[in-house]
Amino acid sequence: MKGKPQYALVVGKGAREHAIVLGLVESGRFEQVYAAPGNPGISQLAQCVPWQNTLEIVAWTQTMPTLLVVIGPENPLAEGLADSLRAQGHWVVGPSQGAARLESSKVFAKSVMERYGIPTPRAERFYTIGELRQAIDTETRWPHVIKQSGLAGGKGVVVVESAEHARSVASAWARQPEVFSQGVLWEDYLVGEEISVHVLTNGQGYVWLPLTRDYKRVSPAPDAPNTGGMGAYGPVTDVSATVRSFIDQRVLEPVMQFLQDDSLLYRGVLYVGLMLTADGPMVLEFNVRMGDPETEVLIPLVDHDWGACWMTLSQGELPIMADQPSRAAVAVVLADSGYPVSIVGSQEILLPPHPQARIFHGATSAEGDRLVGQGGRILTVVGTGATIGEARNRAYHTMERIVAENTQYRLDIAIESTRIGE
Numbered sequence: 001m002k003g004k005p006q007y008a009l010v011v012g013k014g015a016r017e018h019a020i021v022l023g024l025v026e027s028g029r030f031e032q033v034y035a036a037p038g039n040p041g042i043s044q045l046a047q048c049v050p051w052q053n054t055l056e057i058v059a060w061t062q063t064m065p066t067l068l069v070v071i072g073p074e075n076p077l078a079e080g081l082a083d084s085l086r087a088q089g090h091w092v093v094g095p096s097q098g099a100a101r102l103e104s105s106k107v108f109a110k111s112v113m114e115r116y117g118i119p120t121p122r123a124e125r126f127y128t129i130g131e132l133r134q135a136i137d138t139e140t141r142w143p144h145v146i147k148q149s150g151l152a153g154g155k156g157v158v159v160v161e162s163a164e165h166a167r168s169v170a171s172a173w174a175r176q177p178e179v180f181s182q183g184v185l186w187e188d189y190l191v192g193e194e195i196s197v198h199v200l201t202n203g204q205g206y207v208w209l210p211l212t213r214d215y216k217r218v219s220p221a222p223d224a225p226n227t228g229g230m231g232a233y234g235p236v237t238d239v240s241a242t243v244r245s246f247i248d249q250r251v252l253e254p255v256m257q258f259l260q261d262d263s264l265l266y267r268g269v270l271y272v273g274l275m276l277t278a279d280g281p282m283v284l285e286f287n288v289r290m291g292d293p294e295t296e297v298l299i300p301l302v303d304h305d306w307g308a309c310w311m312t313l314s315q316g317e318l319p320i321m322a323d324q325p326s327r328a329a330v331a332v333v334l335a336d337s338g339y340p341v342s343i344v345g346s347q348e349i350l351l352p353p354h355p356q357a358r359i360f361h362g363a364t365s366a367e368g369d370r371l372v373g374q375g376g377r378i379l380t381v382v383g384t385g386a387t388i389g390e391a392r393n394r395a396y397h398t399m400e401r402i403v404a405e406n407t408q409y410r411l412d413i414a415i416e417s418t419r420i421g422e
């Protein structure tokens with residue numbers, strides 16, 4: 001076993017990883033923080049190494065002294081990066097490949113929920129477009145939800161308003177052979193408020209991080225397409241102790257039981273996407289990593305030495321965290337104007353001085369002295385304050401001063417009254 005890490009590595013290249021890097025740098029525990037591959041914002045804090053994929057990362061870490069590694073995105077977890085790095089003796093935050101199936105296979109996750117009585121919308125599984133078309137033809141309840149079982153970068157869930165809409169989504173997905181071979185869920189549509197529950201877990205127990213809420217649609221329009229997330233805020237304070245206790249007993253404790261029953265190693269973050277319905281909380285999805293943009297809210301929100309927290313967790317112990325923070329944070333995402341359907345890209349971005357907010361980089365590149373947007377989610381602007389209102393004002397004050405053509409952002413992040421239909 002290698003010694004205690006003096007160096008840290010964050011895997012990923014988005015605004016989530018920028019926030020995680022910030023937490024590690026502010027912790028002051030590490031001689032050097034690396035990011036693979038990082039982005040121009042991250043490069044101002046950490047040393048970016050060019051490794052893009054699991055094989056390249058594993059080859060490089062083999063040559064390195066002990067690293068604390070925090071794996072940001074789901075794909076490397078689904079490929080087993082956490083297992084490979086642990087086998088090399090590094091201190092890793094991220095679940096094993098087996099446990100990562102909770103996110104990488106929605107069919108698998110649904111089966112786990114059914115096995116442990118975890119409340120979740122009813123869903124049928126289909127493996128051919130013919131089966132799905134039959135279900136669409138006989139469906140009487142609209143809207144309905146279609147979900148790809150496999151990872152789809154936040155684009156594999158569509159709320160379909162009509163049979164015609166559902167048929168068009170099914171036909172588009174049938175053109176990608178892996179979609180039906182992995183499975184498609186035909187799921188009941190639920191009405192309610194969504195919340196993002198993040199816990200740090202060692203597979204036996206867990207500690208809650210503050211509750212957050214994200215905004216998945218690209219705009220407030222009820223038929224706007226889903227994205228990876230266009231904004232978030234925290235803490236969410238309108239969830240009662242009774243509901244939290246229900247989530248403990250009916251969701252989180254059963255997941256711990258499942259991990260133990262199936263002997264699956266989990267040292268990382270479990271993020272449960274929940275809908276608060278009239279019939280109680282229902283699990284929409286499990287994610288085996290932190291949310292984006294929820295992380296950009298959580299890292300500045302929680303007064304904690306994140307370096308110490310990740311080190312403790314990587315060793316299978318639970319850190320002590322406060323899940324009722326003394327301040328609030330609001331994140332607003334600046335995205336390409338074509339997102340999530342197409343990419344315009346190549347926007348020059350001019351950032352104002354921003355003493356009131358943090359700016360985390362997503363899809364940006366540096367071209368000489370110019371900062372350029374590369375499509376998708378480009379930046380996340382985060383304000384913090386004593387209240388959600390103050391945090392919100394600070395985020396938008398900075399966002400309004402960013403100069404970038406062909407971009408979009410939502411104006412209603414953290415305005416509760418506009419959330420109906422989210």
Ligand code: GLY
Binds near residue numbers: 294
């Ligand atoms: N914000 C949604 C996600 O990270 O999956």
